[in-house]
Amino acid sequence: MRAPITWFVRNPVATNLMMWIFLAGGVISYLSLNQEEFPDIDFGMIQVNVAYLGATPEESESGVCLRIEEALEGAEDIERMTTTAREGGCDATLQLTSGADLNRALNDIKGKIDAVTTFPTETEKPIVRAFSSSGNVMTMALASDSDDRNLKAIAEEIRNDLIDLPGVSTVNIEYIRPLEISIEISELVLRQYGLTLDQVSRAIDQASLDLPGGTIRTESGEILLRTKGQVYSGDEYSDIIVQSYPDGTQLRLGDIATVKDGFEEGYLDARLNGRNAAIIDVLRIGEEDIVRAAREVRGWMNSTNLDLPDGMSLDIITDSALATQDRITTVAKNAYMGLFFVLIILALFLQFKLAIWVAAGIPIAIAGALSLFSSVGLTISSLTVMGFILVLGIIVDDAIVVGERIHAFERKGYSKGEAAVEGTMEVCVPVIFGVLTTIAAFLPILLLGGQMGTFFNAIGAVVVFCLVASLVESQLILPGHIAHRRTEGYLLENSFIVTKWQSFQGKIAYGMEYFAEHGYRSLLDKVLRYRYACLATATGVIIITSALLFSGRVIFQFMPSVEGDVVYGSVQMPPGVPAHVTEQAVATIEEKAIEIAVELEEQLVVMKANGEVPQST
Structure with missing residues (x-):
């Protein structure tokens, strides 16, 4: 390792170039990555x-x-x-x-x-x-006081407009029964006209179809012939001729049957604030970006293309993109706070510029890991951001060790270039093996198979990629930056703020060294002297921890219970109960839910007036 470390220390251009490759690759990859709450799961x-x-x-x-x-x-x-x-x-x-x-x-x-x-x-x-993995992007409700047929027609128009948007490929209409044309003929009528159901069925099949009629070749080209007789409405079915008589009269389907052009039998209904509604679900399939799809849908709703009839409204019920962005933003804020505290702690115990370059290893390593996301199919999700938080304190460990050793050699009188090489070489082997053992600990998560593996592989991949990038940064990039940092003639060198900070930081560093020499050393001597007592103490802690786990006092949960922000209610009736009875029960719940919503809205207005919640809530 001495040769590459020395080469990078002596060639600052190569050091900066590698750093910018990591940063640029990470930024470019981040801008092209999709955002989702959880990665796609291959159900198999x-x-x-x-x-x-x-x-x-x-x-x-x-x-x-x-x-x-x-x-x-x-x-x-x-x-x-x-x-x-x-x-x-x-x-x-x-x-x-x-x-x-x-x-x-x-x-x-x-x-x-x-x-x-x-x-x-x-x-x-x-x-x-x-089974394919699909995620909900947005759920909308098209509400109106009109009948289901008019509601379904407008909902289908909205679906066609949404599918035309870039980034949106799947839109479903729920809680509206499919259209159906039913033909009912009584047995008595069939006997009166001497017909059978099979004869009526054949007459309908023969009358309602489109057939190719061949080709006519002419001097000017070919003419395709096609008969178009497919019927689509109840009136057209009523006009179908079932039988013709010698006197020229014709028996039509509407004369002997009741043709109903309506919906499938059954009860299926959705209501929004007491009004009849159709639910429109926008789904994400495959590699589609949930945030981009939601942005396109909201843009379409705010545009002039949305022209609804009077008395009809289109409201957003749930927007998964907002929830995804909120979760990712929350996790990212925690990551930024962690980075800030790491920088503060490093600045307290190391020289400020040395701490800056050590802390710079965090974004460089994260950017290096991000640059690999596209090649392995990772996206920006709650799990990947969680992986970044998990590895945030780990990836800076090797940089701290290398930076401290370089600083120690500088205090011994070595030049900055020599100190960078010798300090890095002294801790090269333990740093590399330390990173490799950490990678080995997370490797089972990365190699986990099945549905659980599809879910948690992202965390293992993020940790492994960050550790590899941090190892490269600490062994090749960091020594070159520390060796070429300016320790004299920099801006505000002898200013009051810099002088006070150096004095304060010197006291903190001296206090840590004093504690290590007089506190930690004596404690370590006692542990080594009474090693069997130390072993017994450690064994006792393990026994107590195991007892808490196996006795059930420490409860194991795969996913902890999280308080939600949506209230669900359900009514289950015995099989065979008429639809109107179920509808009455649902109407009672709906009435109470509307009353509670009004009360909550009034409480929210009061809380906003008192400044207890933001006005944007």
């Missing part, structure tokens, strides 16, 4: 859904679930298969083995399911899909 799961309308759970099990299990019995990369027979179909959830290729397994499973020919004829086409 595939779901198979087969609809078997009208079937009981027993029929779904024997006719569908067993066929799926038989087809996938020899499939590769399946760790666990769970099938659920329900009324109207069967669902199968497949958990893949760790490290399995999701796309390869998906194609293999889809091929085996499509090859099954023993499904009942009433079953619909199987749906095979992989």
Whole structure:
């Protein structure tokens, strides 16, 4: 290590160039990274859904679930298969083995399911899909006093406008039933006209379709022929001719059937402050940036493109981007405070300029780690920022050791260049091995597999990258900067502030040296003299700690309970209860919730007037 250390000490341009490479790479990488609350989780799961309308759970099990299990019995990369027979179909959830290729397994499973020919004829086409990680960006409510059809039409227009925004690819409309055209024919009417349901069904199929009609070649080119007869509305279905008679009369579908152009049967409703509402969810898929997507949506809402009918409003219910930014900002503030306190402590016990260069190793190492984020797929999230906080005090340790040794050699009379080389070489081996042992401690987190690994790998990667960057900074960059720092002829050299600070810092440094020589040394001598008593004390502490853990007095929680800012209420009715009964119960809760919201709003106004909360709250 002597040769590279000496070369960097003698070539300050190379030292500064490496520093700026770290800083520039970190800034460029940071500006291009996506922001998210938590990293995407690879579930490694595939779901198979087969609809078997009208079937009981027993029929779904024997006719569908067993066929799926038989087809996938020899499939590769399946760790666990769970099938659920329900009324109207069967669902199968497949958990893949760790490290399995999701796309390869998906194609293999889809091929085996499509090859099954023993499904009942009433079953619909199987749906095979992989679980994908998607995060909520924003939830909006389109509220109005109008009916569901008008609400759904406006909501679909809003969805189309949102999908056209850059950075937004998935928008879902919730709590609005899908449109449905139902055709009801009584058995008595069919007998009166001598028809069967199969004849009516064929008539509808033949009348409602688009078909290509071939090509006509002319001298000027080709003309494509196509018949367009697809019907979309209830009135068009009513005009379908079911049967023609020899006298020229025609029997239309509307003459024998009741055609309802409405929504699917069932009860599904959303309300906002007592008004009918449709919920619009903006989702983040893959590498999309949650902050950018939310910014685009808010910009669209504030633009003139949003033109709603009278009496209709579009309100934001939740904005995950704000919560993500708040969490990241809070964690970042803690990181800045930690950096500030590290700088203060270093300045108290080392020379100010020496402390500045030692503390500069923190942002340099963090920037060096950030420059690697894009290459390994990391993003700016709560976990990565948490990793930075975790490693904040660690990455400065090697720089402190190197800086203190260089300072010690300068006090022995070495020149700044010689002190930089000799001081770094003296602690080179312990510093390198110290960093390597710390990396070894965090390596299991980095190599953790499965869903937990996907979640926590970010922390391990941040720590390892920062430690490697800090090692390079402390061994190559820091010695060159300390060797070429100005100790004479600098700005405000003999000023009152500098003189007072040097005097104060000298007293602090002397006090620490005095404590180390007279306090710590004597304590260390006693520990070495009574080493068995020291061993017994340490063993006792371990026993007490283990007893607290195994006795349950220290509770272990994977995620601690955190007080939230959203209140949820639910009503569960027995199966078979009519929808209007459930609606009455929900209306009662809704009424009380509105009353509580009004009371809280009044309390907030009073608190703002008294200055107890910010006006922006």
